[in-house]
Amino acid sequence: MSTTQATQRSKEPAKQGDLFISFELSDKSWKLTAGDGGTSVSRHTVAAGDQAGVADAIVRAGKRLRTSSRARVHSCYEAGRDGWWLHRWLGELGVDNIVVDAASIEVNRRARRAKTDRLDGDKLLTMLVRHHRGEHVWSVVREPTPRQEDERREHREFERLTHERTSHTNRIGALLVLHNLRPNVRIGGRDWSNWWSAHCEALGQKLRAEIERELARLELVKQQVRQIEATRRAEVHDGRQPTVARLMQLVGVGERGACVLAHEIFGWRHFSNRRELAGCLGVAPTPYASGDSHIEQGISKAG
Known part of the structure; x- marks a missing residue:
């Protein structure tokens, strides 16, 4: 598929009693919002990048919410400047983590909305629970090696x-x-x-x-x-870049373009059909159909 997967799920679905944690990441501190899938919430703040603090916060959240020591831990954070190291480290801890495309998170546009780290953490936690219950609430970013x-x-x-x-x-x-x-x-x-x-x-x-x-x-x-x-x-x-060399054999594809195609498109992404490829490249259509009006607004360029 493209950069994001709209329906990616864990291999094992979440169960009753599992622990859910959302990360709100910033330069100086991280806000962890934990819940058991119900109304109980536990909030923790750790210094940015403090791995020991994160591990301790997960343990304390489980004790406070009285989840079983064998309960699975599901977590999420928005894709950003921290990249993939946190995702891989959480996986080593046994945490079922997902990285979310921030642009795909639903936003209420009816009025000016309040925005704080606490509110964002609560919203991410709620959507994480909904995601593991099978709802389509956001797009999950595919992890490169x-x-x-x-x-x-x-x-x-x-x-x-x-x-x-x-x-x-x-x-x-x-x-x-x-x-x-x-x-x-x-x-x-x-x-x-x-x-x-x-x-x-x-x-x-x-x-x-x-x-x-x-x-x-x-x-x-x-x-x-x-x-x-x-x-x-x-x-x-x-011969250390065989894909680039093969792409350069095509008419109109130079060295620079071949490198971008090899490492951004054909390197680690997987596409099931032409629509997914077009969506990744930003050449998806933007139709407008309302009543008797049927207009094609052009290419979205949102790849």
Whole structure:
């Protein structure tokens, strides 16, 4: 399937007396809201990343809610900056954890809603119980393996670096326009040095220094881009990226696009049909049908 699975369930369904825990994660502290599937709730706060504190909170929550020592523990948290390490660690503890796509969580839009960590934790707990009772309340994110997760780093860094390179170039051009200087060569390119030497004296000392610093950062970014490109080519040439090499044999697919397809689409995701693939890529339709009106609003681009 795509990034999320709308109907993913645990191999063993939740039973009466199981312990349910929702995690509300933040930079400094984590809010754990535990329940037994009924009205009883136990709340705990631990320091962010405190594994011993989380394990102790789970034990204390079970004792307070009087669940059996053999009861299964089900938990959830929203996908975010903590990534997958918490999910894998909870699995090692024997906790049945799921990572939820935050954009799929239902929100009441009838009025301005109150939002606190406590309210969010309570809502996640309620939806976790409903999820294990068989309701479709959210989408569960599919977990990549540690190796698959690591493989995605390179092309994502490459994309950030290319955006940063464009940002530096645009900034330098904007600073030059302040003095009606419009380079007829590519900024930072092969002929840039001669153009800059001929025109830099017309600028003020502070502005010239600022542009020099921007040029230094631009050169560093370009150097890092070249390093990633060289590493990528070496891996393809040595046969360490067979999927990328096969995709590059297709007409219109270059090295950069092949890496993205190999590691984001074909690397660890699984699709059952064309609709799931289209949904992942954001080319799903957005029809509008109400009464006699039937309009296709175009591609959603929500992949």
